[in-house]
Each structure stands twice: as C-alpha cells, then as structure tokens.
Amino acid sequence: MSDQPIYDRPQAQVILPQLGRGSATTGEGRTYYDRPMIKAPHWKWFIPLYFFLGGVAGGAALLGSLARFAGGERHRATVRHARYLALALGMVSPVLLILDLGRPKRFANMLRVVKVSSPLSLGTWILMSFGLTSGALAARQMADDEVLPRPLRLLTRLVPERLLTLTHGALGIGMGGYAGALLAATAVPLWSAAGILLAPLFMAASLMSGASALVLLGLRGPREARRDLQAVEMIAALTQLGLIATEERLTPESIGKSLREGRWGRVFRVG
Amino acid sequence: MPGLGTSFGRGGATTAQWDLVNSDCILITGSNMAECHPIAFRFVMEARERGATIIHVDPRFTRTSANADIFAHIRPGTDVAFLGGLIRHVIEHDAFFRDYVAAYTNAANLLREDFRDTEDLGGVFSGYDDEKREYDTTTWAYQLDAAGQPMRDETLTHERCVLQALRRHFARYTPEVVESLCGMPVATFERIAETLCANSGRDRTTAFCYAVGWTQHTIGVQNIRAAAILQALLGNIGRPGGGILALRGHATIQGSTDVPTLYNLLPGYLPMPSSDQPALGDFYREVQTPTGWWHNAPKYMVSLLRAWFADAATAENDWAYHWLPKLSRSEDYSYYPMFFKMKDGKMRGLFVMGENFAVGGPGAKVERAAMRQLDWCVVRDPFLVETANFWKADGVDPATVPTEVFYMPAAWPPEKDGSFTNTQRMLQWHEQAVEAPGDSRSETWFMAHLGLRLKQLYAGSTETRDEPLLHLTWDYPMRGPRQEPDAQVILEEINGYTVADGKQVSGFAELADDGSTACGCWIYSGVAPEKGVNRARGRTTDEPGERTNHSQWGWVWPANRRILYNRASADPDGQPWSERKRLIWWDAARKQWTGDDVPDFPLTKAPDTAAQPGATGIAAHSGADPFIMQDDGRAWMYAPIRLKDGPLPTHYEPFESPVPNLLYPSQQVNPCVITFDRDDNPMHGMENPDYPYVLTTYRLTEHHTSGAMSRWSPWLAELQPELFCEIDPVLAARHGVANGDWVTISTARASVEARALVTDRMRPLRVAKRQVHVIGLPYHWGPEGVVTGDVTNDLVGTVLDPNVKIHEAKAFTCALRKGRRDRPEENG
Amino acid sequence: MATGFFTDTTLCIGCKACEVACKQWNQLPAEDYALTGMSYDNTAGLGASTWRHVAFIEQFDKGTGRYMGMPGSQAGAGVEAVAGRMTEREASDGGAVFLGDSRWLMMSNVCKHCSNAGCLQSCPTGAIIRNEFGDVYVQPDVCNGCGYCQIACPFGVIELDHHDGRAWKCTLCYDRQKDGLTPACAKACPTQSIQFGEVEALKAHARDRVGMLHARGVTGAYLYGVDERTSVGDLNAFFLLVDEPQVYNLPERPHVPGAQAIPAYVAAAATGLLLGALSLAAIALGGRRSTL
Numbered sequence A: 001m002s003d004q005p006i007y008d009r010p011q012a013q014v015i016l017p018q019l020g021r022g023s024a025t026t027g028e029g030r031t032y033y034d035r036p037m038i039k040a041p042h043w044k045w046f047i048p049l050y051f052f053l054g055g056v057a058g059g060a061a062l063l064g065s066l067a068r069f070a071g072g073e074r075h076r077a078t079v080r081h082a083r084y085l086a087l088a089l090g091m092v093s094p095v096l097l098i099l100d101l102g103r104p105k106r107f108a109n110m111l112r113v114v115k116v117s118s119p120l121s122l123g124t125w126i127l128m129s130f131g132l133t134s135g136a137l138a139a140r141q142m143a144d145d146e147v148l149p150r151p152l153r154l155l156t157r158l159v160p161e162r163l164l165t166l167t168h169g170a171l172g173i174g175m176g177g178y179a180g181a182l183l184a185a186t187a188v189p190l191w192s193a194a195g196i197l198l199a200p201l202f203m204a205a206s207l208m209s210g211a212s213a214l215v216l217l218g219l220r221g222p223r224e225a226r227r228d229l230q231a232v233e234m235i236a237a238l239t240q241l242g243l244i245a246t247e248e249r250l251t252p253e254s255i256g257k258s259l260r261e262g263r264w265g266r267v268f269r270v271g
Numbered sequence B: 001m002p003g004l005g006t007s008f009g010r011g012g013a014t015t016a017q018w019d020l021v022n023s024d025c026i027l028i029t030g031s032n033m034a035e036c037h038p039i040a041f042r043f044v045m046e047a048r049e050r051g052a053t054i055i056h057v058d059p060r061f062t063r064t065s066a067n068a069d070i071f072a073h074i075r076p077g078t079d080v081a082f083l084g085g086l087i088r089h090v091i092e093h094d095a096f097f098r099d100y101v102a103a104y105t106n107a108a109n110l111l112r113e114d115f116r117d118t119e120d121l122g123g124v125f126s127g128y129d130d131e132k133r134e135y136d137t138t139t140w141a142y143q144l145d146a147a148g149q150p151m152r153d154e155t156l157t158h159e160r161c162v163l164q165a166l167r168r169h170f171a172r173y174t175p176e177v178v179e180s181l182c183g184m185p186v187a188t189f190e191r192i193a194e195t196l197c198a199n200s201g202r203d204r205t206t207a208f209c210y211a212v213g214w215t216q217h218t219i220g221v222q223n224i225r226a227a228a229i230l231q232a233l234l235g236n237i238g239r240p241g242g243g244i245l246a247l248r249g250h251a252t253i254q255g256s257t258d259v260p261t262l263y264n265l266l267p268g269y270l271p272m273p274s275s276d277q278p279a280l281g282d283f284y285r286e287v288q289t290p291t292g293w294w295h296n297a298p299k300y301m302v303s304l305l306r307a308w309f310a311d312a313a314t315a316e317n318d319w320a321y322h323w324l325p326k327l328s329r330s331e332d333y334s335y336y337p338m339f340f341k342m343k344d345g346k347m348r349g350l351f352v353m354g355e356n357f358a359v360g361g362p363g364a365k366v367e368r369a370a371m372r373q374l375d376w377c378v379v380r381d382p383f384l385v386e387t388a389n390f391w392k393a394d395g396v397d398p399a400t401v402p403t404e405v406f407y408m409p410a411a412w413p414p415e416k417d418g419s420f421t422n423t424q425r426m427l428q429w430h431e432q433a434v435e436a437p438g439d440s441r442s443e444t445w446f447m448a449h450l451g452l453r454l455k456q457l458y459a460g461s462t463e464t465r466d467e468p469l470l471h472l473t474w475d476y477p478m479r480g481p482r483q484e485p486d487a488q489v490i491l492e493e494i495n496g497y498t499v500a501d502g503k504q505v506s507g508f509a510e511l512a513d514d515g516s517t518a519c520g521c522w523i524y525s526g527v528a529p530e531k532g533v534n535r536a537r538g539r540t541t542d543e544p545g546e547r548t549n550h551s552q553w554g555w556v557w558p559a560n561r562r563i564l565y566n567r568a569s570a571d572p573d574g575q576p577w578s579e580r581k582r583l584i585w586w587d588a589a590r591k592q593w594t595g596d597d598v599p600d601f602p603l604t605k606a607p608d609t610a611a612q613p614g615a616t617g618i619a620a621h622s623g624a625d626p627f628i629m630q631d632d633g634r635a636w637m638y639a640p641i642r643l644k645d646g647p648l649p650t651h652y653e654p655f656e657s658p659v660p661n662l663l664y665p666s667q668q669v670n671p672c673v674i675t676f677d678r679d680d681n682p683m684h685g686m687e688n689p690d691y692p693y694v695l696t697t698y699r700l701t702e703h704h705t706s707g708a709m710s711r712w713s714p715w716l717a718e719l720q721p722e723l724f725c726e727i728d729p730v731l732a733a734r735h736g737v738a739n740g741d742w743v744t745i746s747t748a749r750a751s752v753e754a755r756a757l758v759t760d761r762m763r764p765l766r767v768a769k770r771q772v773h774v775i776g777l778p779y780h781w782g783p784e785g786v787v788t789g790d791v792t793n794d795l796v797g798t799v800l801d802p803n804v805k806i807h808e809a810k811a812f813t814c815a816l817r818k819g820r821r822d823r824p825e826e827n828g
Numbered sequence C: 001m002a003t004g005f006f007t008d009t010t011l012c013i014g015c016k017a018c019e020v021a022c023k024q025w026n027q028l029p030a031e032d033y034a035l036t037g038m039s040y041d042n043t044a045g046l047g048a049s050t051w052r053h054v055a056f057i058e059q060f061d062k063g064t065g066r067y068m069g070m071p072g073s074q075a076g077a078g079v080e081a082v083a084g085r086m087t088e089r090e091a092s093d094g095g096a097v098f099l100g101d102s103r104w105l106m107m108s109n110v111c112k113h114c115s116n117a118g119c120l121q122s123c124p125t126g127a128i129i130r131n132e133f134g135d136v137y138v139q140p141d142v143c144n145g146c147g148y149c150q151i152a153c154p155f156g157v158i159e160l161d162h163h164d165g166r167a168w169k170c171t172l173c174y175d176r177q178k179d180g181l182t183p184a185c186a187k188a189c190p191t192q193s194i195q196f197g198e199v200e201a202l203k204a205h206a207r208d209r210v211g212m213l214h215a216r217g218v219t220g221a222y223l224y225g226v227d228e229r230t231s232v233g234d235l236n237a238f239f240l241l242v243d244e245p246q247v248y249n250l251p252e253r254p255h256v257p258g259a260q261a262i263p264a265y266v267a268a269a270a271t272g273l274l275l276g277a278l279s280l281a282a283i284a285l286g287g288r289r290s291t292l
C-alpha cells in the first residue's frame, strides 16, 4: 500500500497528467486535486492501428476508384492493388475493432441502430459496407486476374462493377474521414478543440497513406503510375501541413501541449 | 453519567435529538457529532436552517466544524477551563436566568463556614487527604437550620451562598486565562460566550451536545458537571430546545447501563450491594433517600428480587437479598484493574460478548497480554475478531499460551428480536429479519441455554452457595427448532407484573415493596403495559408542525417522558416562561399539568403546593421543584455529595501534559486521580521533553470503534483504508513530513506507524506562551480485516477518573518522527 | 416529466452514506484500498464502480479573500475560527499560517442525466437510452463495451469496467424508481443534501433556496446545471455550489461533444471530395502528360 500515489500538497501545481487538463471546456485553472475532469480513452493499440489501416484502406479505395475511371491502362495495376489492399485491410479493420470491445461477442449490437449523432455508429456502418464492396470488387478483380475457378468467375460477372467502384470510392472517403469525426465528437479537449479541422486532417492523411501504400505496391509497375500517385501524396501532404498550421494557431497553448507531447501526440504525428 | 445524575437526578441525556430543532443555539463540544452521530446531526442542520447558531469547539476542525457558524480550537483536556470561563462570563455579566436559577437550583443554599475552595487551598477543596488521595466530604455540606433544612438566601447575595461560591471559584477563569490554557483566542471565546447568553433566557434556549471528547479524561465527570452548571445558570434544562444531550456510543449503550452490564449497578440504577451491607436494611440505608424519588427504592428492589427469585423471595428472607453477590469495598472490580488482575494471574476465565478490546480498549497491548494468562476465554462475536485471536498476536508463540479459547459466533441484530435503547433513553424494537447462519445464536439464546445447563449441572446440590442459581427463575418460553427464547416475554418481565394474577403493571407507580409486584427494571416499567403489547415497536411520527415530540415513536424511559425535568419549562406559578418556549404548564381548570410532553412531575400536584418539611419522598418537594429525583427537588450547581473529586469543577491538567497547571501550580492533576504504578504502564508525567506533543484519539464516520464492524466491509474499508494521523503544517515542516509520508508516533508504552495527513484543519496552539502541537489519531485499525493497521490503543496508558474510572484516551503525550516503525529513518 | 436530483452542497456533512448506499444497492465492488492524501476522499472520483462520489475540498487560504461565507451559515462570514489577536501574533512570529475565512467543502457528485447527453448521443449500439423517467440509462444487456461513451461524457462520469467489459454509471436507481422507491443515495442522505424528485419542481425549489441563501449573505451560492444555456442543456441531476465549478472538478461550461459530429462529417466529406477531385486531376492529367 505504501507505493500508492499520494496527493502531494506542496507540488500540486506541477503535476500535469497527459489528458484532459485545463481543457477548453473548463478554461484555465486547477481542477480537483489536479485530477482530470474527463475520462481518458480506454484504447490500447488496436484502435490507433485500426484508424491507421482503415485510413490506408480508405485512401487506397478512393484512389483505386479514381484510377479505374480515369487512370486508363497505366493504372490497371493501381486498381488491382487498391482492390486487394482494400479487401485485406477491410478484413483486418473490423477484427481490430472487435478485439477492442469490452464484450467482443456483442459486436453485432453495433448493427442494431443507425445513429447519425454517433460517428462510431456511422463509421461501423461505413466499415461494414466498405468490407462488402471490397469483397465484391476483389472477387471481380480475381475473376479478371483469372485466379478464380471458372464457375465462380461467371458468378462475379453479376457484380455491377462500375456502380460498386463508384460506391467503393465514396466509402473510401468515409473510411478516411470518419475517424477524425469520431475523435472530434468527444470531450477530450485536444480533439474537440481541433474541432472540424480534425476530420479533414484525417481525410488528407488517409489519402496520403493510401497513395503511399499504392506506390509501394506498385514499385514494380509503371513509373508513370507511381509519379501520379506521388503527386497525390504531395497534394495530401500539403493539405495536412496547412491544416496543422491552422490548427496549432487555433488551439490554446494549454491543449496544444499534449499535441506535441505524450502518447496520443505521437499517434497523431504518425497519422 | 454521574455528571448529569449528580446535577439533575438522572444520568440520561435530558433531551432528545429531534428537540434540537427548537434550539436557538447549539454548542457542540467534546463530540464530533456530524461524524459520529450523523443521523442525529440532521436535527442540528435543521435547527441551523431555522436560524439557530451552531458552535463547535474541538481540537480539530472536523466535518462538524465545517457545518458550524462558529468554530474554535481547544487544547485537549482543558474543557473545564473553557466552561469555567463561560460560567464566569455568565455570572460577571449578570447574564444568568435569575428567576430560574433562584427557583429551581441550589444557588441560594448556604455552604458551611468551614468549607474551603480550591482558590483558598491552592487547587484542592477542604477535606483532602494527601495520603489516600481522597476527600472527606463533610465540609462540603450545606449549613442547616434548626429543623435540619439547608439554609438559603433567596437574594443570592450572601457570601456563603452557592452562587457567590461559584463566582469566587471561577473568578480567575478570565478570557485571557482561557486563551492561555485552551489556546482559544480571547475574541473567539467572547464571541461564544455572548452567543450563548444572547440565546438563553425566557424566550430563547441553547442546547449542549457532548460525547466522549468530554468523558475520556481524568476529569471526565467534572467536564459534564461544568456543562450542567452552565446550563442551569442559563435556565436551559427541562425546556424545549435546551438541555444537555449526551451522545451515547453503540446503538444500545444507554440500554447497557439501564439494564446494566456494569459491575457496580443493578437494573434501573439501583447500586450493587456491597459486603458491608449484609442485610437489606443496610442496603436501604444507603440507597433510600428520605426525600426525593429515591425514597421509592425499596419498591424497585423488592420487585426486582421477586422477578429474579419468585416465590423463593419472601418477606422472611429479606426477599432473598442474601443471594445477591456483594462487592468488596477494598477491591476494584472495574474494567482496567480487571486486566491488571488478569495479567497478574488472579483471574482464570473470561466471557467477552460484543467487545473487541484487543483493538478498541485503551492500553490494548496490556489487555492482549493479560488475556494470554487466562485458563479459558469465551468470545461471542459475529466476527472472529482480534480479541479472539490474542493467542497468536504480537509475535508470540501460540504454544506458549495456555488459554483455551471458545469462539461462539453471535447473531447480528437483524437476526434476532430485541431492543435498542438509544441516546435519548428511547427503546426501539427490532424484529428478526433472517435466520442467523450456522451456529450463530442470539445473546438471549446463549444466556438462556447457558443458564439452563448450569441449573442442570447443579441440580440436587445442597450447597448453600448454589442456592441462588437453583432458585433463579429461568422459565423463558422457547420457540422454534433452535429453541430461541421469546424476547417479548423477557420484555414483559422487565416491565413488571402483579405476582398474584400475572397481570402487567402499567408503570412504576404500581410497584410495591410488599412482594405483590415483580419487575426486572423499574425505569422500563410501562414499555409493555399489557401482555403482548410492546410500545418499543411504536413507529408513528407526529405530523410536521410547530411542536413535535413523536410520543408514539418507540418508548422512552421514564414513563415516555421525552424531555426530562420538563416542569422547569414553566415558571414557578406553572405558566410557560414564554409562549415561544412552551412545553408543559398547569391547567388550572382541569387541575393538572398538561402540554406537549408527558409531565415529569406528579400530574395533579399544583404549582402552589407547599413543601412539607419532614415529609418523605417527593411530598417534601413543593409544587415548584422540578428535579423530582433530587432529595431537594433542585438542580445542583454545587454538589455537596456524590462526587469523589470535588463539589465544583476545577481545571487540572491531563495526567500527561506538555505544560504545567497555570492556575494551580501546586496541583498539576486531579488530586483524586487513580494511577497504576506498574512496569507495563509507564507514564510520561508533565513537561516530558521526550514526549512533547499532545495526542488525541477519535473516530471517523467511515469506521466503527475497533473496526470489527467496518474494517471487514470493503465498502467502508475503501473509504478510509489506512491508519493516518492528522498533523498541522508547522509540525510537518519541523519534521520534514510531506502529506502522505509515513510517520511513527511513540509513547513510553508503544509505537505505531501511520500515514500523515498534513492539514490546515489542525493548528498549533499557543498555550502558556508556547506553541503546543496536537496530533490527531483515529483508533479503528488492527491486524486483521480487509484493511489493517497498527493499533492506536497500544499507545494509551492507564490512568483513571476517580468517579467512573474512565481512561484518558483524549489527551496524552507522544513523540513523532518521520519514517515507518520498523525501518530506519528515511531522511537521516 | 423527468425525475432527477437536486444536490445541495450547503447541506452536505460528508458522511458518504450516499456513496456506500449506492454501492450496496447496486452491489458495486470496492476499488482499491489506498490512502490518496486528498483530504478525506479516498475514492477520488466517479467511475465504473463508484456512481456517487463525495468530494472534500479544504479551503484555508487566508488572505485570498476568495472564500467568503460558510455554506448556509447565518452570518455568511466564514467560520469565525480565529479572530484578532491570535492571528496577528501568529503572523508576527511567523508561526502558523491559519484559518481566517476557512471552510471545508463537501459535495456528492453523480451522473448529471444531461438533457443532451454526450454518452447517449455517442453510443453506437443504442445501449444508452432515455428511459420512461427521463433519465439516461445504460442497458447492460446491450452495451458491447466499445467505450466511446467514456470519452463522450463532458463530465468524466461513465466508464468501462475492465473486468466486466461494459460501461457503467448511475442508473438513477431505475429499478427502485420502477418500484416507486426513492433512489438509494437520496434515501440514505441524512441531511437532505440529496433531494430526489420531479425535475421541474426541484428546480423551482432550488431557485428559492439560492434566493434564501443570498438573503442570508451566502452570496456565492448558485445553481450548476440549471438555466445555464450550455449545449448539454439543463441537467436532471443539478447542484447548488458555493465555489467555482472547477473546484469540484466540474467543467465551467460543459458542451456536448455530439454537436461536433455533423460539422465534422461535412468537413470530412468536403475535404474528401476536394482531394478526390485533385487526385482525379492528378491521375487524369498524369495520364495525358505521359501520352504526350
């Protein structure tokens, strides 16, 4: 028992927990024995990883769709990579999400309701739809790549490829952006202070990482395709920089601190 | 209890908690009422909401202080100085309630010419025997006239009258003296004094609440006496919103003295006979006063003996008085001497029922060691408490302990029928809700069956010494498969009945000394006025209204009177002192007392009834003498008899004190204090440089006494998980102690370790021109339970008040150092 | 018609009966057994297994002039603990820094049952509902422990229980209310510091109470969570406080995080479309460039 933390009177002013202090919701000043006013997220590494992989998948899907319609022959590999990547990550993501649940067996309860006020609800629906479209498109891709047995290949002809690709691209935007909305709509001061900038930031990051992933996958493909994707990377990166600059100017000093320091700060920068 | 009993006639609290809402001012001191009596404290809160001023005086700023309007720190053990200062203030400012004082107290009585005060004799009264440390109280008596009646000066000016004696006795207790003894600033003291005076008198009343912060001192009884004098002077006894509320401890601690578990009492405050009273007549000579209520003592004694021995108690055999055990005057059977006897091998067996003194008993270390000298020991408790585990405590090898221990699991109150008698003398019945698990049994089951088995064991014996056991009536009807005695029947026996037809008596007025009635405890007479009726079951409250006494909620002894001495709420003519403070008054048309409570007075005795000198019982009182238990019908501000250590309270230092007695330099401590000069009981004495700090011990809301009932409960344990001490920031700085650090607190008896709570609620006190630090230490922890800790009570030494033999756990001295008990100092 | 609590901190005696009654009724476990050093508070805050929590704030800061008035006292002038000479003398010999206007605040905290509840809005499973008593209730048979509510509560109330995997908070004794009983905490409170009832009636009473306290000189008294026009709306469980909200670990101006959701969606979608368009351009233009 002797090792328990003790509220230390003389040093009370100095202790600064990473999260939730001096928040925008509370303004300046000390809280009760310097304890955070709000609760920290319970997430360990599943959710940050999920955000990251989901972002990559979303970015890749969006780019894949764009390439499907505008990329021509040069981007055939890009489309293929994007579809397979979306499938792979679209399968890993829900697993991560489920693993993070306190009651994983009750994941399906997420599908009881559609709730606009809950980015997690919407996000789950997006993730589910994204998974389905990814699956269908990947199947179609496999058929085209002739890795499926013949009868199944015929079956995939039924997939409305163009419509699905369009939808997949739109869902990719959802995948990329909703994590930002999810964080923005919390009481965690850093995130909520970043406000509506956070979602665009995640969106841009998603696109950038999606493009990077496709570049990596396309290393053996045509150089031109890579150059296009690198251009996209550039655009996304510049957007991010701009957003971050704005955000830092908008965020009060006290909150910004944890943006640069601490665990979540790191996650943020990796993103 | 002798404090209140001597002053007013009965030892019980003079009022009830809910009446506090009628107070204009409430002085709480010697109690941490909000923490220790939170339910009763709701009435204090309500009084505050109605406009009353709440004052708290305590060595610590507590949860009670937090809700008070005025708070003052006081050095532990200096309450007589504080109260004496108030008495002086009231007299010097002529702020006493003159009409009340003149009519209802002994203020006018003249003292003998040869009486000498402590002011004359340097700290002792006349009659003190230095050798025996006892008083011969002859000179304390009143001057008597030719008829043997006390002489009085109704003008209260005669220099030998009690009021003038009080004035002289407390003359030196000025605000400045109070400040230098108690550490209470003059301005704060004066503010309190003025507030009390402004809220007392015809139209306003002030109540006092105290508990063990006043009693656990070598001058414990005199603390209460000082409060009694003050309340009598202010005219606050027997009136709504007034009184002295003694806040009792355990749920039925009042009950445990009414139907006593004490060695020196029989039920209903009849004393235990002693060996120099071989015959009933000898006993009466001491107990039966010629005047006042105790003239009735034989009725209660005979009825008690008839209840116990039935037909074997006859007029011829003095109602079997010879079968009662007798105390020896030369032996001390009280609690602490018992342990020393035990330790010295003079006691062989012990029953412990519902006590955990291995932790809760001051001087616990000695007590645990004493138990290890026993041959056998029975512990009846719902938990396997420390007291049942003494044989493996303190690092001793159990193989070396000869004691055979019988642990008998006890049933909790919800597992048995029975009653609690609470602070306000109220019996409340509780019914069994569930069957006690396993071998757990109620007290009544255990005692009833033990009695039956003993009777069986001795059946047929012809030894004289076995007669009492064999003749004891022990015919309780048993119920159910477990053969549980019927508690209602026990209550009916306590209430009393006429022997011939077995009909219940309706109250103690029906009890007789001719053997026609039997009664287990006369003061409870009326609780079961008919067979099957149990007024302790009453659960009807009054509608919220101007005045409520909830007369149908439970049942209060005596005779369901809620506010004692309530005749004093009316003036001598029988009319209320004021409309606002109306309670009982004389209804001339109906020729009887009437009002909002059961009159504590003969119902039809008119206010103008003259006293009959020479008459017996309360016929000797006039119709304006409210204190019917007293032989003179008055409140005693001066106590000519009954107290061992003086007729008036006097400031003495605690036995262990960091300062000398400023008022009486040649008399440091209570001259009659009981000490035990033993190797296992070393004391620090006065100004001991090794033990410079004052230590006081107390309770927290979150735990109960020894912790037996709280330390095992996770919900309570998490709220106060570790033994801590409360120290002021200056002391903390001196020892380099930060909040939460471990410290070790030591006395010559033991050392304990505790976490330090450094708090502004404690403050260094300026006493006798020096800084005195008070350390606060709760005493709820022990070696077993969900949370554990050192035993605070190992620190306490044994030194006792001469009247009731209570310990001094509220004010003694100690040393403090940083670091844990066993470990080397952390910081050099 | 909604039910709720009016917790009047000027009537609290810090007995923690509410905290224990809640744990007992709801059979919540004790957390841990360690002294915190935070005055008499050893449970530190609300959480998965502490649904009522009593805070203790020792205010003995002499000279700040900030802490005027005992809660509920007549004079409203603070505890007259040390007047005049003692204080001066102590100050002059550099000894104790002490008392003055001093007080020890106690406050029993609980879930606010917000009108616009962050937890409810954020819950993706619909486990959190507004029940027939108008209170915010977590259905334990639905909650899947996603933990989103935990960071959506602007008061730091609801929390995942790591042993059990679900989110927990005060139910406003839904089960007791259904049986017509008063919630356990309010029932146990000896001084009516916790008053349970119909919210509008409680509010009316509470406004009167503030007026009464002001008349008595306790000018610092105010209602927290009523008539404050924050995005969380009025609180079904509101408080009478005598110091700033932060002192009790309450946000000064709470806002409901869910309000950010729609703007965030729009921003994300807009960015997505914009970047999508740019990317489309990059890909399409890249294609043209390479064919040139």
Ligand SMILES: Nc1nc2c(c(=O)[nH]1)N[C@H]1C(S)=C(S)[C@@H](COP(=O)(O)OP(=O)(O)OC[C@H]3O[C@@H](n4cnc5c(=O)[nH]c(N)nc54)[C@H](O)[C@@H]3O)O[C@H]1N2
Residues within 6 Å of the ligand: B029, B030, B031, B032, B033, B035, B036, B037, B057, B058, B059, B060, B062, B074, B075, B076, B077, B078, B079, B210, B211, B212, B213, B214, B247, B248, B249, B250, B696, B697, B698, B699, B700, B701, B702, B703, B704, B705, B706, B810, B811
């Ligand atoms: N929660 C809870 N309630 C209880 C109990 C419990 O253990 N826990 N125990 C019950 C029992 S058995 C009893 S007897 C009562 C006791 O009830 P209280 O007497 O109220 O309890 P204590 O805490 O022992 O002491 C009261 C106060 O006396 C102060 N004090 C110490 N020395 C002095 C002094 O010299 N003068 C003055 N004026 N004050 C002094 C202490 O600082 C403390 O605040 O409580 C009963 N109620």
Ligand SMILES: Nc1nc2c(c(=O)[nH]1)N[C@H]1C(S)=C(S)[C@@H](COP(=O)(O)OP(=O)(O)OC[C@H]3O[C@@H](n4cnc5c(=O)[nH]c(N)nc54)[C@H](O)[C@@H]3O)O[C@H]1N2
Residues within 6 Å of the ligand: B212, B216, B249, B250, B353, B354, B355, B356, B357, B358, B359, B360, B361, B362, B380, B381, B382, B383, B385, B410, B411, B412, B413, B443, B697, B698, B699, B704, B705, B706, B707, B708, B709, B779, B792, B793, B796, B809, B810
């Ligand atoms: N230092 C210091 N020491 C003190 C005091 C102090 O202020 N300071 N205060 C003193 C006072 S006032 C008191 S009252 C004592 C209290 O000291 P104790 O009486 O020794 O302590 P408790 O823990 O109250 O012990 C009561 C026991 O009764 C058991 N019990 C409860 N209900 C029942 C029942 O129905 N039947 C049976 N058979 N057992 C039952 C409980 O489990 C518990 O073990 O402590 C005294 N000691």
Ligand code: SF4
Residues within 6 Å of the ligand: B036, B037, B038, B039, B040, B251
């Ligand atoms: S524990 Fe019992 S006696 Fe003590 S305050 Fe609570 S209800 Fe009253």
Ligand code: SF4
Residues within 6 Å of the ligand: C111, C112, C113, C114, C117, C118, C119, C120, C136, C152, C153, C154, C155, C156, C157, C158, C169
């Ligand atoms: S948002 Fe927080 S305070 Fe409001 S109802 Fe939900 S848990 Fe309670």
Ligand code: SF4
Residues within 6 Å of the ligand: C122, C123, C124, C125, C126, C127, C128, C138, C142, C143, C144, C145, C146, C147, C148, C149, C150, C166, C167
């Ligand atoms: S943890 Fe349970 S209650 Fe909270 S948001 Fe998730 S599903 Fe809803």
Ligand code: SF4
Residues within 6 Å of the ligand: C021, C022, C023, C025, C026, C051, C052, C110, C169, C170, C171, C172, C173, C174, C183, C184, C185, C186
């Ligand atoms: S209403 Fe019920 S669940 Fe909520 S804090 Fe009170 S006792 Fe606990």
Ligand code: SF4
Residues within 6 Å of the ligand: C011, C012, C013, C014, C015, C016, C017, C018, C019, C054, C106, C108, C188, C189, C190, C191, C192, C193, C194
């Ligand atoms: S029960 Fe009432 S008085 Fe006691 S701590 Fe809780 S709110 Fe305060």
Ligand SMILES: [Mo]
Residues within 6 Å of the ligand: B212, B248, B249, B250, B253
């Ligand atoms: Mo006690």
